[in-house]
Amino acid sequence: DERALAAHFTARVAAEQRIEPRDWMPEGYRRTLVRQVAQHAHSEIIGMQPEGDWIASAPSLRRKSILLAKVQDEAGHGLYLYAAAETLGVDRADLTERLIGGRQKYSSIFNYPATGFADVGVIGWLVDGAAICNQVPLCRSSYGPYARAMVRICKEESFHQRQGYELLLRMMAGTPEQRAMVQDAVDRWWWPSLMMFGPPDAESPNTRQSMEWRVKRHTNDELRQRFVDMTVPQAERLGVTLPDPALRWNEERGHYDFGEPDWAEFRRVLSGDGPCNAERIRRRRAAHEDGAWVREAAAAYAAKRSAGETR
Numbered sequence: 001d002e003r004a005l006a007a008h009f010t011a012r013v014a015a016e017q018r019i020e021p022r023d024w025m026p027e028g029y030r031r032t033l034v035r036q037v038a039q040h041a042h043s044e045i046i047g048m049q050p051e052g053d054w055i056a057s058a059p060s061l062r063r064k065s066i067l068l069a070k071v072q073d074e075a076g077h078g079l080y081l082y083a084a085a086e087t088l089g090v091d092r093a094d095l096t097e098r099l100i101g102g103r104q105k106y107s108s109i110f111n112y113p114a115t116g117f118a119d120v121g122v123i124g125w126l127v128d129g130a131a132i133c134n135q136v137p138l139c140r141s142s143y144g145p146y147a148r149a150m151v152r153i154c155k156e157e158s159f160h161q162r163q164g165y166e167l168l169l170r171m172m173a174g175t176p177e178q179r180a181m182v183q184d185a186v187d188r189w190w191w192p193s194l195m196m197f198g199p200p201d202a203e204s205p206n207t208r209q210s211m212e213w214r215v216k217r218h219t220n221d222e223l224r225q226r227f228v229d230m231t232v233p234q235a236e237r238l239g240v241t242l243p244d245p246a247l248r249w250n251e252e253r254g255h256y257d258f259g260e261p262d263w264a265e266f267r268r269v270l271s272g273d274g275p276c277n278a279e280r281i282r283r284r285r286a287a288h289e290d291g292a293w294v295r296e297a298a299a300a301y302a303a304k305r306s307a308g309e310t311r
């Protein structure tokens with residue numbers, strides 16, 4: 001009966017066993033995974049936009065091919081994640097409709113504009129750095145298809161992070177104007193990167209249950225702290241200043257203290273009122289509509305082939 005199934009599920013999760021698509025799972029577990037995996041997939045797809053804008057004006061062939069590869073990787077990540085979500089009984093076409101209808105979220109970070117080429121480096125360093133920090137523990141998430149997708153995604157994210165940092169090292173060794181571009185991009189992306197980890201634990205409605213189910217392995221604040229600790233020495237090595245006067249090493253805690261992100265801004269961006277929300281969704285909707293003929297042709301081709309096979 002249901003109670004025995006639930007007890008068996010809880011025991012398996014506690015024993016660090018993976019839950020697979022055909023296994024019994026509580027409805028809430030399935031729902032929370034659909035929510036998180038879909039939001040994650042949407043983030044990868046929308047995340048192609050801020051940097052994609054720079055492919056055509058990358059300053060060299062080398063930078064262009066790196067950026068092109070990176071943006072294509074993001075598309076791939078979105079596709080693995082939609083496939084992982086589909087193992088939970090939802091349909092990718094439906095998830096896309098929910099995204100462009102504003103009924104499902106994607107990461108707040110992609111509602112900020114990339115206004116200069118240094119932003120490509122800073123997105124790689126900070127945004128992909130934050131993504132890795134958040135996603136490496138998800139390789140041990142209790143749901144098998146999600147955890148396995150994360151392994152490959154994290155490997156590719158780590159390449160993304162390094163290309164960003166390498167670009168910034170080069171720019172910092174360049175002219176004063178190039179150094180100023182890097183500092184300006186760091187000033188704009190630092191706080192939004194901290195917001196990627198989600199609201200403070202005390203205001204995170206999902207964390208407790210997701211930790212119990214081992215969908216999440218750390219709280220939002222734990223990962224935010226880990227990111228700050230990891231990033232400060234990298235900023236020093238690079239020679240940029242992180243825009244937070246409260247940032248200092250706390251000997252007693254063995255961690256950096258840091259200031260509070262502007263949570264009112266975070267809530268505004270989540271509610272659809274960030275600098276680029278409307279533009280991101282408009283372009284995603286246009287791409288979806290422009291691609292309708294491809295989906296129709298692929299479906300017609302598949303139908304023809306399967307008709308041929310049954311004859």
Ligand code: ACO
Binds near residue numbers: 040131195196199
């Ligand atoms: N941007 C947009 N929405 C957010 C963000 C954010 N940065 N942080 C939290 N939220 C949303 C949550 O989805 C949740 O919304 P919902 O309940 O309406 O669905 C709400 O705010 C409350 O937050 P939490 O209770 O803390 O939600 P959760 O436990 O899901 O934690 C987190 C949020 C940390 C983002 C988690 O979902 C997660 O780890 N997701 C996987 C990673 C991911 O999606 N990364 C995408 C960006 S990285 C990249 O693509 C390069």
